[in-house]
Amino acid sequence: MQGEQRARTIFLLLWTLVTAVKLVVAARLPLFVDEAFYWQESQHLAAAYSDLPGLTAWLARLGVEIGGNHVLGLRLPFLAIGAWLPWLVSRIATRWFGAVAGWQAGSLTLLMPLSATLGMLAVPDVPMALAAVLCLDAGARLLRSVDAAAAVKLAAGLSIGALSHYRFIGVIVVGFIALLVLPQGRRMLRDPRVWVALAVGVVAWLPLLSWNADNHDAGLKFQVVERHPWAFEWSGLWFLVIQPMLVTPILCIAMWKVALAGTRSGGGARAQWRYFGLIGAVSTLSIFALGFFTDVERISFHWPLPGYLALLIAVPVVLNGWPRWLRRTGWWLAGTGLALAFGYYLMASMPMAREQLAGYKYYPRNFAGWQPLAGAVRDELTSMPPGTRVLAGNFKVGAELGFQLDDASIEVLPHPLNDKHGRSAQLGLWHLLHDGKRETPMLLVLAPSDQRYRDLLARYHAICEQVGPLPPPRVVSNDHGYQRFLLFKLPAERVDGPCVTPAMAWLDAPQSGATVGDTLDVHGWAFKDGVGIERVALFIDGKPVGDAAYGRAFDITAAWKISTDPQHPHVAFDATLDTRHLAPGRHWLGMTLHGKDGSVEQWQEQAFVVPAR
Incomplete structure (x- = not known):
């Protein structure tokens, strides 16, 4: 009883803290571009759209109707689903592995970065994760005995998934594979109540099928063909590096232990253990294999989440069999991963922090x-x-x-x-x-x-x-x-x-992040098709430091064959700037390009470093 009370208290504290942080971040974080398009879809309500079924747009519309046209209002339904998910995982784990394991599974759902941040963005992965967990719960119950309540839950999960994303087809296929492998699953599939639930799930795909039938299969072609290279790429191996970081290494090992256990036979509750392990193993391995041929940038990030949630249900049983120091390390690593994930979103929500990330790979x-x-x-x-x-x-x-x-x-x-x-x-x-x-x-x-x-x-x-x-x-x-x-x-x-275009420019020197001495040598080129460049004004940290000498001969038409700047090839510029008055540290070199048509265009700045003297 003490262990159960402790596990319950930890879960409640984590749930309260994580939910509060998600609300704060979601209220400050600007809309991601995909979220903005889902908002636009929500203002043109329909049964389905070119990129998705209708549920994401419907939830977004519900959010703005309740909370107004604000980022938090838009995200409210998704935050609610994200907050509910750990309770669902906890309940499933409690049913099959006991109360202590149940509360621990819920806590791990709150700590694993991929699931912990779910709901902060109004994206289809949120309802799809809910659908996957509902189907998991229903399938585990149906393995024990078929009843109407479990069949209804299965129908609900299949319907939500069909209305969430094309990718839910993969969840369905993986579930069928797991059920066909298990004797209890094959027996379950002979019950007519299960087929009624499956029929309801099939009907939920009709709006999307109808949209594709009316629009030359544009959505289906994009999801299956056009967005993927369908050619072997070794970059798929990044899955083995990225995913352990996203779920934290020790938790990743524990999940693979559950997956391996799914290949072993057994009876009683062991059927559910195998069921969760098979779902997680087949899902994750399939996505890993697809990563060599498909849109690896997106797959490597969030596609494996439904499989991870299946494995997470049984992970506490594995962890509780490990030495205490290893268990604690796993929990602390998961907490660290959560802090890093929230830290990134917090930085993305703060203008000053975003400015500091400018020029780096992870600039949001x-x-x-x-x-x-x-x-x-x-x-x-x-x-x-x-x-x-x-x-x-x-x-x-x-x-x-x-x-x-x-x-x-x-x-x-x-x-x-x-x-x-x-x-x-x-x-x-x-x-x-x-x-x-x-x-x-x-x-x-x-x-x-x-x-x-x-x-x-x-x-x-x-x-x-x-x-x-x-x-x-x-x-x-x-x-x-x-x-x-x-x-x-x-x-x-x-x-x-x-054709008169905006100005184009490039700095050959200094290189981004270069360390400079007492002087800063500036070399580059700039042109403006149709009219040409009048002058190039230079700035350091936003303060004017003079004009560059513009007009040196430098032929760039080999790279820009269609350029029509009348001053070619005299489009290069040079300058030497005194940096002795600058404090040690990072500084920014800026340019303003003045066109002969009267245009004044601020160009992207270049970082350089003044060393301590």
Whole structure:
């Protein structure tokens, strides 16, 4: 009884603390771009969409109806599901392995980073995880004896999963494999009540099947074919490195012990042990194998979660058989992983912390800059004629601005990014893909940071073809320019003429993060198609330090064959700056590019280090 009380107290304390932290972070964290698009879908309610079934959008709509058009309101239903999940896992583990193991399984669900952070983002993985756990619970109960309550729970889990994501098909396949391996599972599948539950689950797929039938299977083709390379890539091996970090190493070992136990035979409660182990093992191994051929970037992160939840139910039994020091190490490592996961989201939610991450690999670009951008858009619209509409460069900008401006009908330019994320078909159904025609003034908003730099000039020229020459932009620069936006005031009537693009530039020196001496040598190039560059002004930490000498001959047309800057090849610049007055530490070199059309464009800054003298 003392052990049970202690395990229960630990669970309640952890649940309260984790839930409170998730609420605080969720209220501060800007919307991730996918969340913003789900919000946009929630403002165009439908049974299914191009990228997902309908449930995620329905939950998002419920959240904003309850909590208002605020990030916390949008995330409320997902936070509620995330808070409920550890209780479900605890209840399942208690039924089969005892109260102590049950509370411990719930606590581990609250500590494992992948499951602990579930619900902070309004994404389909949240209801899908709930569906997987409901099916797990129902399947374990049906293995013992078939009854109506367990069949109803199975039907509910299958329906929620079908309404959550295409990927739930994998959960269903893995469950069938596990049941077919177990004698109790084969016996269970002969009961008509189970087949009625399965039939209900099949019916839940009809809205998604209907959408695909009406739209040339666009969603199915994207999920199964277009988003994956379907060619062998050794990068799939990163799964073996990333996943133990995401679930913490000792907990990972314990889960694999459960998976191995699932291959052994036994009776009684052992059937449930094998069931959880088989579900987890088949799921995780399948995703590992698929990682060599599919979208490894996304699979390596969160796809294995349903399998991990199955293994987690029996993990306390394994841990309690280990030496005390190893158990404690496992719990502390899980707690450390949780703290690191929350720490990242906390940093992403704080503008000053995001600024410090600028220039590093883990800079949270998809969370950054949306509120300042919305402020700039509102400011520009006040100076434009009534009826001016916003035109976004891609679906990310359109959805994020839509949430900030409470406008779910912002038009979007055709963009490869829309296709890559499976959103073009849906935008087309909403009549939000801009065809290049306009009858009123428009404020075009571009996000150069979303484009690979080597493809950026071609993208600018493609935009010229769509909307005409681009006027001087207003630059909205965040976090030293690592998230930049360009705002263009387009007149009601399209102007024909040579393509004028935003400026392009590159710093050959200093290199990013370079340590400098008493002087800082600056070398680079800059051009602006259609008009050319007038001058390049330099800044250190936001303070002007003079102009670079612009116009040195440096032919870059081999790399930028389509460039039409009239000053080629005289597009290079040089400068030498005195750094003796700078304090030791990290500093930022900035540039402002002045075009001959009167444009003034702030460029992305470059970090350099002044050593202690």
